[in-house]
Amino acid sequence: MNVPELFDSMEYGPAPESAAEALAWLVDQGDAFGHFIDGAFTEPGETFESRNPANGNVLALVTQGTQADVDAAVAAARRAQPKWAKDGHARARALYAIARLLQKNSRLFAVMETLDNGKPIREARDIDIPLATRHFYYHAGMAQLMAAELPDREALGVCGQVIPWNFPLLMLAWKVAPALAMGNTVVLKPAEYTSLTALLFADLCRQAGVPKGVVNIVTGDGAVGEMIVNAEVDKIAFTGSTAVGRRIREATAGSGKALTLELGGKSPYIVFDDADLDSAVEGLVDAIWFNQGQVCCAGSRLIVQEGVAERFHTKLRARMDKLRIGDPLDKCIDIGAIVDPVQLDHIHRMVDANQEGETYHAQTPLPEGGSFYPPTLITGLSPAAVLMQEEIFGPVLVGTTFRTPAEAVQLANNTRYGLAATVWSENVNLALDVAPKLAAGVVWVNGTNMFDAAAGFGGVRESGFGREGGWEGLAAYTRPKGTAKALTPIAPFEGNGAPADPLDRTAKLYIGGKQARPDGGYSHAIYGPKGALLGHVATANRKDVRNAVEAAHGAKNWARSTGHLRAQILYYMAENLSARAEEFAARIEALTGKGGTDEVEASIRRLFTYAAWADKLDGQAKGVPIRGIALAMREPVGVIGVLCPDDHPLLGLVSVIGPAMAMGNAVVAVTSEPFPLAATDFIQVLETSDVPAGVVNLLTGRPADLAPVLADHLDVDAVWSFSSSHVSAEIERRSTGNLKRTWVNNGLDRDWTGAAGEGRAFLDAATEIKTVWVPYGE
Amino acid sequence: MPTDQTALSPATTADPALPSVADPRNPGMPLDLDWVRAVQANTSAIERRAATLPGRRSVKKEFQAAWLCRAISCIDLTTLAGDDTPGRVRRLCAKARQPVSPALLDALGLPGLTVGAVCVYHDMIETAVEALEGSGIPVAAVSTGFPAGLSPYPLRIAEIGESVTAGAQEIDIVISRRHVLTGDWQALYDEMAEMRSVCGTAHVKAILATGELGTLRNVARASLVCMMAGADFIKTSTGKESVNATLPVTLTMIRAIRDYHERTGIRVGYKPAGGISKAKDALNYLALMKDELGDRWLRPDLFRFGASSLLGDIERQLEHHVTGRYSAAWRHAMA
Secondary structure, eight states, X not given: OOHHHHHHHOOOOOOBOOOHHHHHHHHHTTTEEOOEETTEEOOOOSEEEXXXXXXOOEEEEEEOOOHHHHHHHHHHHHHHHHHHHHOHHHHHHHHHHHHHHHHHTHHHHHHHHHHHHOOOHHHIIIIIHHHHHHHHHHHHHXXXXXXXXXXXEEEOSEEEEEOOSSSHHHHHHHHHHHHHHTTOEEEEEOOTTOOHHHHHHHHHHHHTTOOTTSEEEOOOSHHHHHHHHHSSOSEEEEESOHHHHHHHHHHHTTSOOEEEEEXXXXXXXXXXXXXXXXHHHXXXXXXXXXXXXXXXXXXXXXXXXXXXXXXXXXXXXXXHHTOOBOOTTBTTOSBOOOSOHHHXXXXXXXXXXXXXXXXXXXXXOOOSSSSOOOOEEEXXXXXXXXXXXXXXXXXXXXXXXESSHHHHHHHHHOSSOOSEEEEEOSOHHXXXXXXXXXXXXXXXXXXXXXXXXXXXXXXXXXXXXOOBSHHHXXXXXXXXXXXXXXXXXXXXXXXXXXXXXXXXXXXXXEETTEEEOOTTOOEEEEEOTTSOEEEEEEOOOHHHHHHHHHHHHTTTHHHHSOHHHHHHHHHHHHHHHHHTHHHHHHHHHHHHSSOOHHHHHHHHHHHHHHHHHTTTOOOEEEOOSSSEEEEEEEEEOOEEEEEOOSSOTTHHHHHHHHHHHHTTOEEEEEOOSSOTHHHHHHHHXXXXXXXXXXXXXXXXXXXXXXXXXXXXXXXXXXXXXXXXXXXXXXXXXXXXXXXXXXXXXXXXXXXXXXXXXXXXXXXXXXXXXEEEEEEOOO | OOOOHHHHSOOOSSXXXXXXXXXXXXXXXOOOHHHHHHOOOOHHHHHHHHHHHXXXXXXXXXXXXXXXXXXXXXXXXXXXXXXXXXXXXXXXHHHHHSOSOHHHHHHHTOTTOOOSEEEEOGGGHHHHHHHTTTSOOOEEEEOSSXXXXXXXXXXXXXXXXXXXXXXOSEEEEEOOHHHXXXXXXXXXXXXXXXXXXXXXXXXXXXEOOGXXXXXHHHHHHHHHHHXXXXXXXXXXXXXXXXXOOOHHHHHHHHHHHHHHHHHHOOOOEEXXXXXXXXXXXXXXXXXHHHHHTOGGGGSTTTBOEEESXXXXXXXXXXXXXXXXXXXXXXXXXXX
């Protein structure tokens, strides 16, 4: 068309970004890649095609990794790690060089990402690459500060990292930068659809002077990922689907490998009637039509207040019609290509199977050929609809309406996932009231999909565990210094002696603030070291676990109580324990044969410690590059099942319920198996210390019987085990049901009387960090 | 010559062929305070949208040339200086008739291209009307005690009448900012409605002076009240405030226009003024209008740039398009 015609039509026309440089780089590499192992590219092996999803063209051949490749990469990483971990400043320089080189080659990376993934060049150029660069800058600083600020932490060793195809370079950065900063070396597998920017990154690592073996990239499909998971690595970090996350949890159970999972989501996007509706509509463009909706934290579940729903949907449909879908390399495109025809089919199948609600496809032309799906809105769905529950991972927004803020929260939390949530309201009272109530690791107020290296990102529930970014993200790549000894199982004493107590006292279970007989009607005898019968305790079974968990959920108000109140109650427990110190000391001595005075004293101190912490584990206001604040808020994990240490019957109990209570959790504790009577005596301390019913529930019985039930339970948020029974592996394996957090001893001992017996590690395990982003400005 | 006269022509009621006739003028509506008070504008979100727009939209080659010509057709070529003289205004009017060199316009295939209007102070109206005679280019006059709007109210009203009598077809009034800042929407409505009524057949543009309204929420509410009171256009600035037209303010105002259209079916025009001096800025504004309001708002009857130096930059870009060489300011005729 000529200028006069265009003057009349006012079309946008094509605005292509050149692919020449990126394609030239691929040609320079021979259009075929091996792995990057020990500082050099290997010869290509058996290869598969990496295609441009916008047109199906083959971009390059990428090697399918073998066991030998993975072994070689892990061995190289292992060799390089000790020296790499030595000098934080040297690491800071290397990370800084990576950041600078990413910046200097930003367009090359952006174009390569768009070619490989199909995302619009605008997003690769303005979002993916700058965020990846920022991550390296930020963590260069963490490498520099590690020695001074984290003196008690050390690198884990070799980290296996498996990343998805939706943000290939950005997810690489999120994994590699903190790992390297903390002195780990890595073996990373990019997704098989999108390996190219990882390989380009490998090339850049050479230029940055990263020592050989520190970064290793092995390409291939899920089978290679499995090899990495099963390799001799110290940590697995995975971002991807919940199904694969579950398999990794099972595969690593009991191995002692650290694990972080960043999985799927069905994140709610709540619009209150006092919101700036136009801005909330525009927010959805960034929420569900960002990266073709292939975003784990995509605001994919629209929940609008009934009174404005019709207007909002009308505005939304009008906005959808203005979205431009097409060649991802076009600088005037909003939505690019779905990463692969397989994914496109998956979206079609899910949407086509839906029978409910009203489906609207944007009235915007689709390009011919390539993997494209139109922006889609499905309104009027019930919470039960499959599309309201299952992740679509495409540009499809589903929605429903609500009447009250309470109902909005209920609908938002009516999901197995808990990655992110968005709230739109001009009322600061409402927004800041709702944000903490949402089951999500990240909450955005009046905005969406805001990310920064300084702010933690990660989920709750089946969206995984662990945080990426910020100080909290470093926990995933460090461990406390020191080595632990093996823990020997402690068997109960046996005997047939006469009762030590002239009057039979019956130790019951403690459930929901009441002493309860065991459901099964069985008890077992507890003998002293010399065989005296000290008493009987209830033998709890799975139904007692069920009842205890139910009771723990009944104590919801505890999580909302003030730290000050929780401190008061913990102090009160210490006070009441102190009043009966001699009795408890005698009991411990009778149970264990060792003097109990010190343990009682240590228990009182420990209760003081957690009373002290109850109102002091502050959140943080993060220095993110927006006008606004990103609050890292500490929230209780929820209901925690704990298998108490066996060797210290009283100190072990207060060491685990103390931090859990202080942070607002409810606990179901399985007491020391061989020495349960100190814990059952402690019921009276709980009863006299104003501990609300259900906050602490005590079960006596066999950890081997009860641990599987707790680990299986879908309404238990975390399970800790310090039991000397070998239950760690089973707990981790069974935790996959709801992907609950686990903290197990893997058969290693802990010094309950020393520094390892209390403090930050316990408080961190008892809390989740929720990042609440609140941009402001009037 | 394929030039679309409809698109090029300014909005007046004199010529039945003009689109402003096809599209009814805004008759206004009773002040709806519930609606006004429910209006929200989230500054951060609006700024984010405005900040990402230039990255989302890009217009290249002949498309860009066409868009820049469209921008020219929407310019209110303006001189509002204390040292304006008849000679200066005649020069401006000559530039309005021939905004780009004939050779370039021929090469672009748009030989008849003119700007949207010429905008002057009251005393220069007669000169401008005379200089533009036969061109179809209307004369707009700033009025009502421009730029502060603090002269006696009867004089402000009278000024409109004088300007219309002198031949202005468009009147750019300034609102009383204090009515917005004190939330006296009734007073703002009454003032605007009276000004609209004394304009008669001349179209009225309401200058909100957004740089002095404090918040985007105020901008949104003032926009709405002025539309309810019958404004044909809402305009950002006098060009004399310290902050003039910006993309966030634009987004706020055109969303108000969109809401008004959704509810009443009436299209109100938009004029960003002040601070728009680069061709690239003009493209961003056009893209924002296109995406948020639609193509209908890309015509001079519903969209104007209030600008004095923008044209110069566009001329240079157009020469680059035609010749492939980067241009120089002195190669283009000054106003």
